[in-house]
Amino acid sequence: MRVAVIGAGLGGLLAATALAGQGQRVTVFEALPYHGGRFTNIEYRGYQLSTGALHLIPHGATGPLGAMLKRLGVKVQIVRTSPPGLFRFGGKNYTHNQLQDLFGSWNKVRLVKLTADLRYSSGGDEPYLEWVRKRISHKKVFDLANSFCRWALSLDANEVSSREVVSITKNVDRFGAPGVPIGGCRAVVDGLVEALKRQGGTIHYQTPVEGITVEDGSVKGVSTPEGELEFEAVVSNIGPKATASLCEKGTFTREYMHGLSSLKAAEGIKISFSSDTPLVGHTCTFFTPEAERVGGLVELTHIDPSLAPKGRHLLMSHQKLYGNNIEREIEEGIEDLRSIFPGFDEHCEILMVQCYRSHWPVNRVASGTHLGPETPVKGLYNVGDGIKPQGFMETDGVAAGVELMLEKFNKDMRGV
């Protein structure tokens, strides 16, 4: 079967490589001159910065992305962070187990109950912050909840359901803590492109898909600057809204289009900075619950020193974007970094401040909204950060969404 994949981002490359491995004839169309989208490296003054995602995979080598890369024969080393997380309170770092030292005896008991509920209950529709408040009403716990949600989801704890956060927690227990791909994001996408080519797939760079042809409810092909090309299936990695806009008006019901327009993206700011001295001392997720904006940061060079020039450390912080005053949000983020690390101005240099918003967000569909890969058009599927199953965040969510697409694709094939 001839399959077109629109977009050579992480989701598109995973889908393309997996489908080519099944014997499909896969052609990837990428509008830009390079592959990887928001998941590759930016080389800048000797540092390996990134186009979007941090050089961090939520569940390391053993999560959905790690497992899929292994299955597809992509050789990339993913090293687990240790300890998995540190939490900064009052200028001191706490491991997960040490957090209870911050609370009095009654609240310690409540905290144990909260932790147990995160592991063994199933959560519900109510916002995670409300769910937490019912179990323990303490500012430090609210700050922890917000710090995690801002870091991992670019959302506040009152913008995501408790069901989602409980599912994520269970997946952390099941699949493990984050890992750093050696060589950064680019090592992953370069490996995927190699594997895709080995399987006979091709990539056309600087070839934007301008339209998807649909006849009698089924995909017939795509139009590109190279002309009209016939395909039996199309997998789109450009987001569900952009995918729909490539089809002729009237292809989808008003209800479907309304559903798409109500989807909200998650927006954020990443500050990449360097330091001449270790600030964290480990490559762990360093949560910053007391910060105004920054949810957390990582000092990546303890696992992969090649990401920075010799003697320097590379750090990346992430914050949720509030409102439209970008300049102010950046200033707030930098202020946070100054107050977290008193020697910031002396030891650190800001390399790049990247913003992910509007049509180029952190996640095209915010976590907790679970849109399937299927569309009302036969043979047309979505992948990417708009399609993340419940409990799967960031790039592991992308991989888990691609697995869903493959399941659906193969089921539809058998039905033909």
Added chain:
Amino acid sequence: MILIDKERCVGCGHCVPFCPVEALSVWGVVKVDHGLCIGCLTCTEYCPNKALRWDEG
């Protein structure tokens, strides 16, 4: 010179490493050092949001 469409530029930084004379930097949005820019237009091809364009003026 190279003009930045502030409506389209989100400040993702994709263009920066492709500039052969290091005239681009990112601080929320892209900034062009017009003293360094040689007008090669490479950046216009690497922008995922078509936010960079050449203006004869």
